Amino acid sequence: xxxxxxxxxxxxxxxxxxxxxxxxxxxxxxxxxxxxxxxxxxxxxxxxxxxxxxxxxxxxxxxxxxxxxxxxxxxxxxxxxxxxxxxxxxxxxxxxxxxxxxxxxxxxxxxxxxxxxxxxxxxxxxxxxxxxxxxxxxxxxxxxxxxxxxxxxxxxxxxxxxxxxxxxxxxxxxxxxxxxxxxxxxxxxxxxxxxxxxxxxxxxxxxxxxxxxxxxxxxxxxxxxxxxxxxxxxxxxxxxxxxxxxxxxxxxxxxxxxxxxxxxxxxxxxxxxxxxxxxxxxxxxxxxxxxxxxxxxxxxxxxxxxxxxxxxxxxxxxxxxxxxxxxxxxxxxxxxxxxxxxxxxxxxxxxxxxxxxxxxxxxxxxxxxxxxxxxxxxxxxxxxxxxxxxxxxxxxxxxxxxxxxxxxxxxxxxxxxxxxxxxxxxxxxxxxxxxxxxxxxxxxxxxxxxxxxxxxxxxxxxxxxxxxxxxxxxxxxxxxxxxxxxxxxxxxxxxxxxxxxxxxxxxxxxxxxxxxxxxxxxxxxxxxxxxxxxxxxxxxxxxxxxxxxxxxxxxxxxxxxxxxxxxxxxxxxxxxxxxxxxxxxxxxxxxxxxxx
Amino acid sequence: xxxxxxxxxxxxxxxxxxxxxxxxxxxxxxxxxxxxxxxxxxxxxxxxxxxxxxxxxxxxxxxxxxxxxxxxxxxxxxxxxxxxxxxxxxxxxxxxxxxxxxxxxxxxxxxxxxxxxxxxxxxxxxxxxxxxxxxx
Numbered sequence: 139x140x141x142x143x144x145x146x147x148x149x150x151x152x153x154x155x156x157x158x159x160x161x162x163x164x165x166x167x168x169x170x171x172x173x174x175x176x177x178x179x180x181x182x183x184x185x186x187x188x189x190x191x192x193x194x195x196x197x198x199x200x201x202x203x204x205x206x207x208x209x210x211x212x213x214x215x216x217x218x219x220x221x222x223x224x225x226x227x228x229x230x231x232x233x234x235x236x237x238x239x240x241x242x243x244x245x246x247x248x249x250x251x252x253x254x255x256x257x258x259x260x261x262x263x264x265x266x267x268x269x270x271x272x273x274x275x276x277x278x279x280x281x282x283x284x285x286x287x288x289x290x291x292x293x294x295x296x297x298x299x300x301x302x303x304x305x306x307x308x309x310x311x312x313x314x315x316x317x318x319x320x321x322x323x324x325x326x327x328x329x330x331x332x333x334x335x336x337x338x339x340x341x342x343x344x345x346x347x348x349x350x351x352x353x354x355x356x357x358x359x360x361x362x363x364x365x366x367x368x369x370x371x372x373x374x375x376x377x378x379x380x381x382x383x384x385x386x387x388x389x390x391x392x393x394x395x396x397x398x399x400x401x402x403x404x405x406x407x408x409x410x411x412x413x414x415x416x417x418x419x420x421x422x423x424x425x426x427x428x429x430x431x432x433x434x435x436x437x438x439x440x441x442x443x444x445x446x447x448x449x450x451x452x453x454x455x456x457x458x459x460x461x462x463x464x465x466x467x468x469x470x471x472x473x474x475x476x477x478x479x480x481x482x483x484x485x486x487x488x489x490x491x492x493x494x495x496x497x498x499x500x501x502x503x504x505x506x507x508x509x510x511x512x513x514x515x516x517x518x519x520x521x522x523x524x525x526x527x528x529x530x531x532x533x534x535x536x537x538x539x540x541x542x543x544x545x546x547x548x549x550x551x552x553x554x555x556x557x558x559x560x561x562x563x564x565x566x567x568x569x570x571x572x573x574x575x576x577x578x579x580x581x582x583x584x585x586x587x588x589x590x591x592x593x594x595x596x597x598x599x600x601x602x603x604x605x606x607x608x609x610x611x612x613x614x615x616x617x618x619x620x621x622x623x624x625x626x627x628x629x630x631x632x633x634x635x636x637x638x639x640x641x642x643x644x645x646x647x648x649x650x651x652x653x654x655x656x657x658x659x660x661x662x663x664x665x666x667x668x669x670x671x672x673x674x675x676x677x678x679x680x681x682x683x684x685x686x687x688x689x690x691x692x693x694x695x696x697x698x699x700x701x702x703x704x705x706x707x708x709x710x711x712x713x714x715x716x717x718x719x720x721x722x723x724x725x726x727x728x729x730x731x732x733x734x
Numbered sequence: 735x736x737x738x739x740x741x742x743x744x745x746x747x748x749x750x751x752x753x754x755x756x757x758x759x760x761x762x763x764x765x766x767x768x769x770x771x772x773x774x775x776x777x778x779x780x781x782x783x784x785x786x787x788x789x790x791x792x793x794x795x796x797x798x799x800x801x802x803x804x805x806x807x808x809x810x811x812x813x814x815x816x817x818x819x820x821x822x823x824x825x826x827x828x829x830x831x832x833x834x835x836x837x838x839x840x841x842x843x844x845x846x847x848x849x850x851x852x853x854x855x856x857x858x859x860x861x862x863x864x865x866x867x868x869x870x
């Protein structure tokens with residue numbers, strides 16, 4: 139279990155500066171949103187454009203189809219009625235009334251007329267008084283007088299007349315075609331009723347799918363044929379006559395929501411007026427059926443759109459996730475570098491400051507020291523001075539000397555901490571070097587009940603480093619370890635080395651079984667002047683000096699600690715110090731004492 | 735025996751006075767000045783054996799003064815006074831011909847020792863030159 143870990147060389151605790159997880163989830167949402175907007179906007183635009191164009195085009199095509207159907211059908215019906223009228227005219231103008239009013243003759247003519255199909259139900263000759271002269275047909279109409287009927291009056295007036303559907307004497311829906319021949323002052327009429335079934339089949343044989351229907355209605359809106367769904371012959375047509383004000387037209391019938399009797403599905407309707415008689419031909423079909431193909435295509439497009447949406451969503455989520463991962467990694471890297479840079483610049487500026495302070499303090503210290511000597515000299519030269527006074531004075535002066543030396547030590551440390559000190563690179567056998575240090579410290583350790591345990595990598599090669607600075611680092615770490623055992627009767631300081639060929643360097647671990655470092659101190663422990671030792675015992679520079687030395691030699695230090703269990707320093711030193719340290723090799727360090 | 739003549743150059747007046755007092759008592763003939771220009775001037779007026787030269791001074795600094803001294807009086811030995819932060823300047827001074835350097839805050843005993851050694855060397859050097867000249 140680790141309570142805390144502080145790594146300066148590698149720097150953890152990343153992302154805190156950027157608002158942590160929230161920052162990335164916000165960024166994530168923003169990216170997904172933007173990606174979706176960017177990809178969906180053109181998709182919808184294109185989709186909408188295609189939809190508008192395609193549905194307009196399909197609607198036009200379907201409407202044209204309806205228009206041509208209704209026109210074509212009108213042609214057929216009109217042709218049929220014209221042909222039947224011509225049949226009657228041919229008969230009346232080629233046969234004399236005397237011939238026709240003989241029933242067998244009329245029957246022969248009737249049979250000839252019906253030879254190509256059962257067009258006519260019956261045939262009759264009527265004189266200008268409305269009397270039936272002869273009749274061939276299934277009904278008993280002989281002797282009926284038509285002088286009062288509308289059609290009789292019309293045919294007498296116009297010469298040719300096609301009636302609307304009516305019940306008449308036979309009491310069944312039918313319509314008649316009547317033609318008039320006038321010769322001198324003699325007039326007679328040939329009248330035939332059209333076979334209703336035949337006519338209806340003619341009209342209704344336009345099959346418009348499952349919901350389509352065709353019907354004829356007259357000017358008053360009375361049905362002339364029976365539609366498939368809406369009403370029966372001779373009944374009022376379902377659509378008001380006012381709807382058909384143009385000669386021909388096409389439209390969409392919407393249901394009238396307010397009128398419960400007018401509930402029907404949406405329909406497409408096409409109509410045209412016949413010339414004679416003035417009937418309107420209506421073709422209609424449920425909109426959903428007429429536009430089935432279009433709707434089908436629209437549905438397919440909609441499914442495709444949804445699929446595209448899904449794919450875009452998935453892609454944008456995946457790509458954003460990847461992007462965020464990359465950004466996060468970059469940020470972490472940047473944060474790590476930033477943290478290192480901050481630490482380095484903090485130490486650098488503190489180094490500058492310390493160097494300046496140390497240097498400025500040196501001058502007054504030098505004066506104090508000489509002043510001290512001046513007093514000493516004066517006292518020595520003064521005769522008749524009390525011995526006890528002399529002793530006391532010299533004790534005080536020695537104390538001044540000692541304190542100046544202490545200040546001197548502090549300024550030396552400060553200056554060592556500052557970067558002005560240059561490295562002196564030599565080939566170092568680290569194992570032998572560490573053993574020497576352990577030997578050096580063993581005496582003091584024994585007195586405190588502390589044991590050293592060394593686990594050194596035998597294959598560790600000798601490498602280029604600065605032994606005097608390294609000595610300082612290890613002495614600092616070991617001194618700290620000693621202090622951490624303060625109050626404990628015994629303990630262990632273990633030192634191990636492992637060569638790491640991948641990183642081309644050596645990993646050194648210095649672990650103690652001391653009191654450990656609290657997490658809040660962990661963050662500050664490498665800061666200059668930070669110390670937990672009692673006043674006068676530590677300057678708070680040991681670890682920051684060690685840190686700056688190791689960093690200068692191209693390595694790093696990290697620390698793990700647990701309160702009450704101990705602390706472990708993990709060091710890494712590269713086999714080759716950085717180039718800028720090596721460049722300084724030219725400035726050969728001269729020991730001032732060796733030249734004396 | 736000849737009394738060693740010492741020129742002390744330090745801009746810290748109190749320090750210079752103290753060192754002057756202390757070295758005088760130890761049997762030296764000391765003159766103290768507070769800047770490089772005065773040092774060069776005084777050196778032209780009087781003869782000296784050893785110059786104690788502070789490195790960090792306003793105006794003409796230690797290195798410039800040292801160069802000038804070595805140019806004018808190559809036989810005069812120079813002991814450099816330097817702070818810890820300017821060890822490099824002490825080394826530079828030695829490369830320019832200074833005898834040695836003493837770190838501030840200087841212990842008077844150390845300084846005394848260095849001055850003594852410098853003076854010895856100057857005497858030896860003078861002797862050598864004399865012999866060379868008489869040998870010719």
